[in-house]
Amino acid sequence: MLERTRRKDATDVTFILPADHPTGEVSVVGxxxxxxxxxxxxxxxxxxxxxxxxxxxxxxxxxxxxLAHGGHWFDDHEADGHDGANGYLHT
Structure with missing residues (x-):
């Protein structure tokens, strides 16, 4: 899930996932x-x-x-789109 808070010169994007799926540490990278x-x-x-x-x-x-523990890459189904390799969002 993605939440966006627009400000004058920036947008705060909150990336949200369930606590237990996937298991282990998860980072957002981009x-x-x-x-x-x-x-x-x-x-x-x-x-x-x-x-x-x-x-x-x-x-x-x-x-x-x-990027989850063990090198598991995955996308966010709420991204604005996908380019074949990555998800993307517009701020």
Whole structure:
């Protein structure tokens, strides 16, 4: 799930996943962090979901994916689209 909060010059994007699927640590990676795992790990929230919020430049197209423990890559079904290799969103 994706939540967006638009501000004047940026958009805060919150990436949200269930706490138990997939199991283990999950990071969101993409253009915004040079595809480096561990920079934006999802953490457990009070509602039992895992999430991380990343500030993105306004009016941009951002490619991203999730990387789970064990090298498991997966996409977000709520992405604005997919280009064959990655999901993307518009901020």
């Amino acid at each position: 253009d915004f962090n040079n595809w480096q795992a561990g920079i934006h790990p999802l953490t457990i929230r009070a509602d039992g979901m895992r999430a991380v919020t990343v500030e993105m430049p306004a009016e941009s197209r951002i490619a991203f994916r999730y």
